Amino acid sequence: MTPGPELLLDRRALAEHVGRLGHEISRDHPDGLVLIGVLKGALIFLADLVRAIDVEVEIDFLSISRYAPDSGRVRILKDTDVAIDGRDVVVVEDLVDTGLTLAYLLGHLAGQRPRHLRTCALLDRPGRRIVPQKVEYVGREIPDVFVLGYGMHWQDGYRNVDAVYVADRDAVVADPNCYVGALYGGGRAG
Numbered sequence: 001m002t003p004g005p006e007l008l009l010d011r012r013a014l015a016e017h018v019g020r021l022g023h024e025i026s027r028d029h030p031d032g033l034v035l036i037g038v039l040k041g042a043l044i045f046l047a048d049l050v051r052a053i054d055v056e057v058e059i060d061f062l063s064i065s066r067y068a069p070d071s072g073r074v075r076i077l078k079d080t081d082v083a084i085d086g087r088d089v090v091v092v093e094d095l096v097d098t099g100l101t102l103a104y105l106l107g108h109l110a111g112q113r114p115r116h117l118r119t120c121a122l123l124d125r126p127g128r129r130i131v132p133q134k135v136e137y138v139g140r141e142i143p144d145v146f147v148l149g150y151g152m153h154w155q156d157g158y159r160n161v162d163a164v165y166v167a168d169r170d171a172v173v174a175d176p177n178c179y180v181g182a183l184y185g186g187g188r189a190g
Contacts, residue, residue: 005165017139022052032056041094044151099133
C-alpha cells in the first residue's frame, strides 16, 4: 500500500510565503520590474506572486526542455518576448534543486543586459545543489523530498492541487495516479 502524502504547505502557509515574497520584491524594485516565470511549474506560483507585488510588473515566460539524460543540457523552447535591457528582472521558479537549470537561464538572460537579475523560488532544496546558485527570494527551504501540488507535478498531474505535499517518488513513478484519490478526493479521473 502506498503511504499517503504528507502536507508540507497548506493554502494559508502558501499565502503567507507569497505575501512575504511580494513585499520583499516590491521593496527591492520600487521602480517596477519584469517577472519571468519558468513554464510550466512556476505558473501557479507566479500568478499568486504578481498579485502580491504592489509596484508595476510586466510578466513574461521561458520554457525549457528537460535535461537530456546523456547530455546534461537543456534548451530553450520558448524565449522571452519582453526587452529586458536595463530593467530589473526576477526569474520565478517553483523549486530550485541542483541549480543547473537556473544557472543556465541566468546566463542566457544576463546576455540581454538587465539592470538587475535576481531569482525567486517558492521552494529551495539547497542540499541538492550542484551549482552554487544563490536564490535571493525564497519562500521556504526544504530537505531532499519529492513534492507535488501548486505547480509541481509528475507527468503533468497534480499541478492544480492547492497545497504542497511530500510524496513517495517511487510510488508515483510506479503508478502516476496513486495519489489522485488522496489529493483530489476522488474527483479526478486518471
